[in-house]
Amino acid sequence: MIQLVWFRMDMRVHDNPALFHACQQGQPVLAVTCLTQQQWQQHGLGQRKWQLLINSLHGLQQHLHDLNIPLLVLNSGDFHSSVDDVKALIQRLASSDMPVSDVNFNLEYEVNERKRDIELQRWCQQQNIGVNKFHDQCVIPPGEVVTRQQQPFKVYSPFKRAWWQQFDRYNQAPLAIPQPPVDAITPDLQDIVKELSAALPAAENDPLWNCHELAVHEQLEEFLQHRARYYADTRDFPASPGTSSLSYALSLGLISPRQCLYTAWQKNGCQLSGGKAGLASWINELIWREFYRHLLVAFPQLCKHHAFKPETEGVPWRTSAAAERDFQAWCEGKTGYPIVDAAQRQLLDTGWMHNRLRMISAMFLTKHLLIDWRRGEAFFNQHLVDADLASNNGGWQWSASTGADGAPYFRIFNPTTQSQRFDSAGEFIARYVAELATLPAKSRHQPNSLECQQNQYPTAIVEHKFARQRALDAFKQTMAEANNDAVQPSLIE
Template structure:
């Protein structure tokens, strides 16, 4: 008899509840499986770089599991449906006693799992499901009326009250097993059908568990206590950048929150300001996950606020292209967009600035920006990306009110005072004074070869206000 562990968005050995359950004793052997569903991932707007890193993380996991005597079969299938069918065939063909996996919350993944669970009932197959993407499982937090929380602040208060029942130390690696306990028939047959490793090493991102834990420790040692003061300053690179590891499942939210909780005097709130602030960001991440479970239409890119479903967005391909290329004539916006394309990542403050610029200054549909971010971010994550974009576009849960429109020049002066971040990604502006870098005059633009501003801030702001106000009538 063999237990089957199905890896999905949880490419790690440590603190993996489904894996630990699969190896809870030595009575039965454990076999692991992972599907490379590249066509499906592309349909979900994951970009080439992110997919490449997922493949690399899977191969890293395979090596780690080999050391534990747990074979990981990596199979290539185009879609979730094909992967599910291959999984069913494996279970039916060989002596699989149970299937274990950690839950995914997106709507297509949930439908796949519902179909699989129905099949398992019809065929008397045991399935064990676990939560690993949230500390408090979605659905466990309700308002007094029994409804899901739609606003972050009361969600956070309820989360802080309830998390005491859930916050436990992350689990260690499972015990080692004898590789020979796995049927040779299984290993030989599926080896012939397995995916051959195809990826290139990324110079900027290393999707390994060891690196993830080193980065977590380094962040908490170096920048964690000052996080509340430095988190909005892109030139300092003082954020954790752990969202990449969380998105791939190389690191678990429990590992992050529990480690920060220990450093914070066993407090999740009311401790060090910097650590409190970082934990708060992790709770925001959890809030967005609870939302996509409670409101699955968010996974279908519907506006959370139905009254803003039909905003008369401008259809300007040229303006959208200039935004994508970082050629809007607003230096902080352009530098941020160039960082995104170059690194596959963008500073969180600048994600808000660029998103609000697209949706308010250019009045272009937030769906286009959401897709562009997803295709370029190494930490692309539907719940957080959708939540952030709808916040900026004022269409989402607890979103910024439509009349709150960031002035990109003011944001630049406030958070990149000396223009160091701008100069890093727009070297043509290096020769200007720090003050001039925020919004060069016409003479400086011509001398530097920097483009004219795509819109006038005051006029664009008024256009956005008029457009959104008209939706109230």
């Protein structure tokens, strides 16, 4: 009998519940992964993150080999095909007198992924094959943090307080690397792996993003030992290396959220709040990540491009030719707002954007340009190396005032004052908007028309005061209509 482990976005051997469980059963372990590139493209994910996934699989394959576990690679196309391919693999093994005893995998929470897993589980039950499912994307599983009325939380702060209360129940040390299976993989099974396994596409080193699991662990340790001490003070300043830069590794499953949170919790004197301000602040960000995953399960419409607040579905987003020109200027970092343009160019250059800048850029697109948040969400999804539906959707809807947030729609960042506050010396702007690097620091935040002309930098595509009022009018009208109030139509374009 064989234990089959299906790897998805959990590219690691440390703290991997599905792998650990399979290795405890005293049976040979076979790993499988499905390269669903067509599904990847349907979900709008970009080539850069796809390459990081491939790089991660190369490292995983070597780590599993060291544990005497072969990794079989299937070119499945999409999720539906992946289920058929795993079924065919199980049937092939059974016909060779190597039946699968159990299928083990870590759960994913998106709608399509859940449908895939339900389909496989039903088939396995018909075949009397065990299915062992594990939570590894959240420290506390979705559905376990609810209100007194057993309803999901819709706002972060009360969710966090309830999450704290549940933490002791689920807090445990990360799982170690499992011991290699006692029973070795037979030559016959090795032959099947060679016959059925596709070759992994070539790894391509990305100097910005290391896809080796051990290096990611070292990155976590280095951050917690040094920069985390100042995280609360530096996390909002994009010119400083104040963040962990681990979001890409979490999104690929190169490291588990439990590994991150447990290690930070220990270093903070076993406290979630209080203790060292930097560590407590970073722990808070990890809980934000959990919140968005819990929302994804409680409100599956978030996976289907719907606004969390139904009443905001009627916001009259701009769709004219002028709006399209504005959207392209935003995509290319040519809006005439230096902090927005620097943020967009950082994304295009590196595949990553600082979190403060994500809020500024997203709010600029949705409030200043009044362009549908879904378009911005899709653009980020295509370019981010840490692209992740729960966090990306949550962040965009927060910025657009359509999401899970108690603040009213009239929260609208002024990008210039945000720039002056969080990049006071214009250092980050100079780094990514080279046209403005020779200007005095104060001028970099809002160059005048002559400075723009001399430095071949675009003037602002929209005036802040006008844009703010336009957004307020659009949301006010939408809210009134949602409440069945009679209002006079207003000119939005």
